[in-house]
């Protein structure tokens with residue numbers, strides 16, 4: 073059995089054990105408040121890019137219809153904390169598609185509002201109705217998501233995860 077001796081935040085002096093070292097490394101890389109990666113397995117990946125100008129045009133054309141079709145109340149409220157909500161809405165739109173990809177499905181099967189991308193700090197994913205059912209069917213219990221956006225583009229990456237059984 074091997075073990076690691078820790079001498080600093082990210083430094084290892086001795087190597088004596090695989091199991092111990094794994095849990096230490098996971099602990100270091102674990103963001104506060106999330107499950108240990110040691111017990112999680114990747115189910116799927118998703119990525120999407122949204123054109124912010126397209127979202128701007130849809131907002132100008134019929135904001136209320138766009139809202140009812142695509143966004144949850146929390147997403148809408150969060151985006152409207154900013155002078156130009158288009159960037160955040162585009163990010164949420166891309167996020168929904170990325171989540172669907174990570175669940176091996178798309179918007180033809182899952183309504184947009186069944187996936188919520190949370191904001192105001194590190195982003196998160198909340199699922200409702202059909203999206204929740206799809207995730208449950210695949211055993212997905214968690215998502216890792218990262219977002220970036222500019223005035224012109226919004227991009228989102230998502231990883232869906234399930235518990236590692238064995």
Ligand SMILES: CC(C)(COP(=O)(O)OP(=O)(O)OC[C@H]1O[C@@H](n2cnc3c(N)ncnc32)[C@H](O)[C@@H]1OP(=O)(O)O)[C@@H](O)C(=O)NCCC(=O)NCCS
Pocket residue numbers: 159160163190191192193194195218219220221222
């Ligand atoms: C968070 C930060 C890296 C975002 O970078 P940016 O170049 O300004 O903006 P980007 O377009 O690339 O990213 C914006 C997205 O980052 C995400 N984000 C915000 N805070 C985050 C965090 N602490 N960790 C991970 N992602 C974060 C959000 O999803 C945000 O999009 P949203 O407002 O639509 O939800 C940057 O604003 C920063 O360094 N802020 C300082 C605050 C900080 O360090 N907080 C950490 C405290 S734990």
